[in-house]
Amino acid sequence: MTRKKKKRNIKKIILQIVAGLFLLFASLFICAMLLFLYYAYKAPKFDEAALRDQLPTKIYDKDDNLVTELQMGQKRERVKFKEVPDQLKNAVLATEDNRFYEHGAIDFKRLTGAVFSNVSSGFGSQGASTITQQVVKRSFLTDKKSLERKAQEAYLSYRLEQEYSKDEIFEMYLNKIYYSDGIYGVKTAARYYFNKDLNQLTLAETAYLAGLPQVPNTYNIYDNPEAAEKRKDTVLYLMNRHGRITKAEMEEAQNQDLSTNLVQRTAAQRQNLEQNDPKYASYINVIKQEIRNNKEFEGKDLQDILTSGLSIYTNMDNNAQTSLQNNTDNMNIYKNKYQQAASSIVDTKTGALIAISGGRNYKDVVDRNLATDIHPVGSTIKPFLSYGPVIENEQWSTGHRIQDEAEYDIHGIKFRNYDKQSHGLVTMRDAIRRSLNIPALKTFQAVQQEAGNDAPAKFAKNVGLNYKSSDLGPSDALGGSSSEFSPLQMASAYASFGNGGTYNEAHAIRKVVTQDNETINFEYNSRKAMEDYTAYMVTDMLKGTFEPYGTAYGSQIPGLNLAAKTGTGTYGDETYIKYNLPENAAKDVWIVGYSPRYTMSVWMGFTQMAQYGENSFVGPVEQSLPKELFRQVMSEISPIDGADFEMPDSVERSGGFLQVKGNPDNNITTSIKPNSNNETVRDDSRAVSNNRYKVIRSQPTTEEPATTERKTIEKPTTEAKTVEKPTTERATTEPTTTQPATTQPTTTQPATTQPASTQPATTQSPSSNSTRP
Structure with missing residues (x-):
């Protein structure tokens, strides 16, 4: 009896153990399942988009040829x-x-x-x-x-x-x-x-x-x-x-x-697998900017967009892009690592971005794109704030005469030409091709007085040059104060002149095709910016820049009709004093020019001041380098076919000049009273003062030709005696190396007035009222 009882107890124990183990394993299984479900619940979303591979973006040029991949x-x-x-x-x-x-x-x-x-x-x-x-x-x-x-x-x-x-x-x-x-x-x-x-x-x-x-x-x-x-x-x-x-x-x-x-x-x-095609880096940078601004890609990460297998069809001219970047990289002119050059080329008729260089040896992501960054534009702004608006609103002829002066005072602020001379009565065409400051200022004031104080700013806005305020002052008209724009903006603006007055915003992308064959079109601004007579007459005057005594004389290309404007910008006075820079030192140098086919802008300057200011300025000889780059690249990419800008029916010739048809212009502007709105002349805070005097330098203060064309603006304070910063004087004779010695350009200025030199001759000692304290 006892033995049977023991056997039953053993069986019971075994069953209990088995049941216990079963319950244990069941509990563990249930816990494991619950934990699995918990982890599964926390798992990333099963997103089919995540299963797609990161595929490269293919970049095609204007002819639909594959040029590179991102x-x-x-x-x-x-x-x-x-x-x-x-x-x-x-x-x-x-x-x-x-x-x-x-x-x-x-x-x-x-x-x-x-x-x-x-x-x-x-x-x-x-x-x-x-x-x-x-x-x-x-x-x-x-x-x-x-x-x-x-x-x-x-x-x-x-x-x-x-x-x-x-x-x-x-x-x-x-x-x-x-x-x-x-x-x-x-x-x-x-x-x-x-x-x-x-x-x-x-x-x-x-x-x-x-x-x-x-x-x-x-x-x-x-x-x-x-x-x-x-x-x-x-x-x-x-x-x-x-x-x-x-x-x-x-x-x-x-x-x-x-x-x-x-x-x-x-x-x-x-x-460096990503750097196989560095010559396209600047263009790719613009592509990325346009992708970010397209509403179809709004809110999406750029990395995700450009790894989704897109095909991007652009306006790039492969040959022009290669030529531009190679010439920018290989110019033997750079003084230090801070000196740079940047350029943009657009189709004059369409605004399509043909080529762009953001700087020498430019690397996307690593470097700032200096072709889309803003810089002081110098005298390249004059056609948009002075001469274009006066033709558009007042219908001045290109032979309209303006009284030049050696010194022009606007309520205590004195403006001068680059050579500090008066050139007498000059035609508007002669004034712009030689980039005289005083006629540009008087024309700017005439526009404000006759067409409204905001007329110059409105004209500039129509070509994509937007100012924060429409109340512009004299220093703005000469390229200082708030006149700061990018080479890409300037190329688009000047193309409006060559395109009969229609402004087309520069654009790199034609269309984007997704991996699923969906086509995304890109829109850009296009509008009538000015009358066709304004565009053609400004173009005719800017063609004079390449003529004798013009600021780009010597840069013309035989067989290619070109119009252009040059510009120069300076440092603030405190920088000249701090680093003891020469008077003819410049910080920014420009040329923006166009043919019926292409419009090209070139900026050269410095990204920052080197230690002790060493080699951080552009001297007289180097100020012609933008023109050399312009000439070289335009020669390589342009068809030499003699094509010219077409004169519209709204324009007629009279006495060798152009005028709006049916509106003869025989006026002579001898003086213009300052507009009351110009009582306060903004100078971009580029001023230095002490207890004796105050010197204000408009940015930039000079203009062409090959030497720095920088005016000194002075404003007396408590002292009656005017003291101005010394400058390098120029000889009044033309050097035979770049200009004809005997042939004078056709102007209406007095016979005794000599045209300004495009090269420095001898350095004169400054007069007593030009010494530095």
């Missing part, structure tokens, strides 16, 4: 499943997931072996990820090894296999895998390492590429050739073990040296 840090070329050779499929499957087509999202047989290994050797010692899991990890997750990440990986893998076929998942894998050196995708890797298509790879090369992604940097053949060879041999062994190649094929491939067909690359080449 990899955005990931060099990748996509391959479709049907293009993958069987040899590559076998190599990848044997290495990564031999039973891929037999199991589901998770290979439980392989997982079991990995679990025992992890228990004995520690978590993470052996992985069992399937190809599906690897796609999920690269699309949604990180490489962090944790239970949470593994649970999320399993959940998302099941989701992936519900949505896509095995072949589609295999294709995703081949395009997502990293192959070191910034290379993604097996097709890109084949070209990068061996310069071959996938179907041209040898078995040894295929095996290497199949094994490289496991530890890409360790197996990189450039850094570790021995490790690369061993990895190749391992993959070949696995292919033979799983019956995907014969032993003879394995041994033959193992004896092949991978370096036989390897593309030789230097360390620098491997690190």
Whole structure:
């Protein structure tokens, strides 16, 4: 009886233990499931967009030729499943997931072996990820090894296999895998390492590429050739073990040296894959700006946009872009690392951006684009604030005469020409081609008095030159104060003159085509900015810039009709004093010119002052360098066909000058009273003062020709005696090296008045009232 009772007790205990274990395992299972569900709930959203590979953006020129690609840090070329050779499929499957087509999202047989290994050797010692899991990890997750990440990986893998076929998942894998050196995708890797298509790879090369992604940097053949060879041999062994190649094929491939067909690359080449086409960097910078401003891409990250496989069709002229950047980089004129040049070229008729250089050796992201940055524009503003508005509103003829003066006082502020001389009565055409300051100021005042104080600002706004205030002062009219614009803006503005008065905003992109063949069009501003007679008459006057005594004389191109305006800008007075700079030193130098085909702007200057001011100014000879760059590039890109600007019916010639048809202009402007609105002359705060006097320098204060054309503006304070900053005087005779010695230009100025020199001759001692205190 006792023995039977004991047996029943033992059975009861066993049943209790079994039940306890069952409950324990059930509880653990339930806890595990709850934890799995919790982790799955926290998993990233199953977003199909995340499964798409980061594809490069392709850039096409105006002729729809592919010129470059934007990899955005990931060099990748996509391959479709049907293009993958069987040899590559076998190599990848044997290495990564031999039973891929037999199991589901998770290979439980392989997982079991990995679990025992992890228990004995520690978590993470052996992985069992399937190809599906690897796609999920690269699309949604990180490489962090944790239970949470593994649970999320399993959940998302099941989701992936519900949505896509095995072949589609295999294709995703081949395009997502990293192959070191910034290379993604097996097709890109084949070209990068061996310069071959996938179907041209040898078995040894295929095996290497199949094994490289496991530890890409360790197996990189450039850094570790021995490790690369061993990895190749391992993959070949696995292919033979799983019956995907014969032993003879394995041994033959193992004896092949991978370096036989390897593309030789230097360390620098491997690190700068994104800089293969530096000549396009400035243009690409503008493309990015236009992408950001397009409403179709509003709120999207630029990195995501440019890695979505876009095709961007631009207005770039490949030859012009190459010419411009090469000439900018290779000019032997730079004094120090702060001296720079920037330029823009647009189509005169359409405003299409043909070429752009943001600076010498420009690198996108690293450098500021100096062609889209603003700079003081100097006298290049005169056609927009003085001469254009007066023709538009008052219909002055190009022969309208203006009384020039050696010194012009506007309520205590004294303005002068670059040579401090009076040139008597000068025609408007002569005044602009020689860039005289006083006639420009008087014309500016005449426009404000007759057409309204805001008339100059309105005219400038119509061509894309927007001022914060429409109440402009004399220093604005000479390129100082708030007259600061970019080379790109100036090119578009001047193109309006060459285009019969129609303004077209500069634009790089014609259209964008997405990976799904959706076309996104880009809009830009286009409007009538002025009357056609204004555009043509200003153009005719600016053609004189290339004539004798013009500020760009010597830069003309035979067979090419050009119109242009030059400009010069200076530092503030405090900088001249602090660094003891010479009077003829300039900070900014410009030329903006156009033909019936192209409009080109060139700015040269300094991004900052070097220590002690060393070599941080442009001297007299160097101030002609923008004109040299303009001439060189325009000569290389322009058709020399003699095409000229077409005179509209609204214009007629009279006595060698142009006038609005039916509106003869015989007036002579001898004096203009300052407008009451100009009582306060803004000087951009570029002033220096002491207890004896105050000198105010309008920015810029001089203008052409080859030397600094900078006027000194003085304003007496408590002292009755006027003291001005000394300048370098100019000889009144023309140097024979750049100008005709005896031929005088046709003007209405008195016979005794000589035209200003375009080169410095001798330096005169400043007079007593020109000494520095």
